Amino acid sequence: MTSHEWWHNADLRMATAVGDGWRLFNDLYLRAQTDADLLALTRRTRLAQSLTHAARTEHFAPHLGGRQITADNAEATLAALPVLEKDVLRHTPEAITTGLVDPWDVLKVRTSGTTGEPVWIIHDDTKLTESTAANLRMLDAYGLQPGLRVIRATADLRHGLVDYETMPFFGQATVLQVNMSTATPGDAAFLTRLCAEFKPDVLWGQPVEILLAALRQNEGTIDFPKFKAVLTHGDSLDARARATIADVFGCPHYDLYGLQEFGRVGWECPQSPGTYHIDEERVSIDVQGDGQVLITSLTNTAMSLLRYRPGDGGELLTEPCPCGRPHVRLTKIEGRKRALVADADGQLVNIKPLRLILEVQPLHRWQVRQNEAGCLDVLIAPESPADGDELARDLYAALKNTMRLRELTVRPVELAELTTASGKAPLFQLLATQEALSAAVVDNATSW
Incomplete structure (x- = not known):
């Protein structure tokens, strides 16, 4: 039937x-x-x-x-x-x-x-x-x-x-x-x-x-x-x-x-x-x-x-x-x-808009690092190293409008730089972690 x-x-x-x-x-x-x-x-x-x-x-x-x-x-x-x-x-x-x-x-x-x-x-x-x-x-x-x-x-x-x-x-x-x-x-x-x-x-x-x-x-x-x-x-x-x-x-x-x-x-x-x-x-x-x-x-x-x-x-x-x-x-x-990204205004935002762009690219691995509010350093290990510079330019154009940033860098690196002994490394190293947010709530102390 x-x-x-x-x-x-x-x-x-x-x-x-x-x-x-x-x-x-x-x-x-x-x-x-x-x-x-x-x-x-x-x-x-x-x-x-x-x-x-x-x-x-x-x-x-x-x-x-x-x-x-x-x-x-x-x-x-x-x-x-x-x-x-x-x-x-x-x-x-x-x-x-x-x-x-x-x-x-x-x-x-x-x-x-x-x-x-x-x-x-x-x-x-x-x-x-x-x-x-x-x-x-x-x-x-x-x-x-x-x-x-x-x-x-x-x-x-x-x-x-x-x-x-x-x-x-x-x-x-x-x-x-x-x-x-x-x-x-x-x-x-x-x-x-x-x-x-x-x-x-x-x-x-x-x-x-x-x-x-x-x-x-x-x-x-x-x-x-x-x-x-x-x-x-x-x-x-x-x-x-x-x-x-x-x-x-x-x-x-x-x-x-x-x-x-x-x-x-x-x-x-x-x-x-x-x-x-x-x-x-x-x-x-x-x-x-x-x-x-x-x-x-x-x-x-x-x-x-x-x-x-x-x-x-x-x-x-x-x-x-x-x-x-x-x-x-x-x-x-x-x-x-997970942690949150601190934008140029100190606003804390979810990582997902960044991740949705990066995860569909022809990359072996990638990582987003933040050491200062409003500044992001994006490291990419392309599947084809010869395309690294062009891919970095395209990603810069796509990522810069996801949130308010003072500084954004996208740079190709060797895969080994993004790989740990276990074969993977965190995709995000950010400022607004659980520990940092708890300190902001309890001690009124921010690290971003």
Whole structure:
């Protein structure tokens, strides 16, 4: 039977996925947090299915082809697989694509590229379904209700001062987005009134965005109402940033650990701060002897991500959590830490406009350095060294209008200058780090 063209309609598929996720929360995610046997059975069964799907792919077929995979031997089978490196996703993503999902229906996301070149990941509808269920469980643990109202702090010059959106898969949340980079003292009355009338439950953003929101509040640019919680995501948190956020906003602060490759992987336990419950219904996690985290997707039928090494470090806790949940926990997470660019006016802005231009260029690697507000030094290692000078001129023309700068240099360098012993170096070395922003909030001391 031929499907109606609406079968591929993204809005309708979103609505269906969210409804399925609500049922999955009630049938599995809610029960599994008190039923260790159900959690273990779900994990093993889903892992066996993921391994079976992976056997169809070019990359994993030599390791899995012809094997009888069951829930009983799935964990041993997974442990015998080689580590999946990001280079496979970057150069041959088709080698881990299963072909089980219609190209019309795949969900595409791109990794942040903070410490390496970004890669495209494809998911099926289960990303929305499982995320909906996992988010409902997390919100319940944090004492938050479906229909919550979220202020999303942003620092992206491409965004307006304020905007609204909804997040159906995040407890049917309504979101008020506020741009902390472009907000000025002249906007104080408007922003304060708007936020008060919105009656938010949560402040949400990356750590540097939340710290910038704290700085704006201290400056009198905005006076936030009392939140029930602050949620951070996207970057590892340093100790001072945690303390600053808790002190300024005076409410519980919970951090989330996730990657575009998988969605959210873990969430901070409200009874055991600094430890993150892994959503073992949808991912399996292991830590190598050197502390490197390996993550396996249990639900993505579009792309096989098994024993994937994202470059993050951590320590796995398998003993029971004081809260009673049976899920393993991750702690001492070490991963990416973004910072903000200080422009010629001292305004702090997101790195994304720069990154979007640089990441599509024919470059082996690149790096943006800042030692003074309004000044950027961009180092590029072209794929073709002979084209370095011309590429530098083109990039100068493209980058100079992304933000207000007093000085911009773009210069070709040897690849070795941008490569560390591990094979990669941070793409950004900036002034407005978590530590510097915390100092600005607490000590009124700026380094830009």
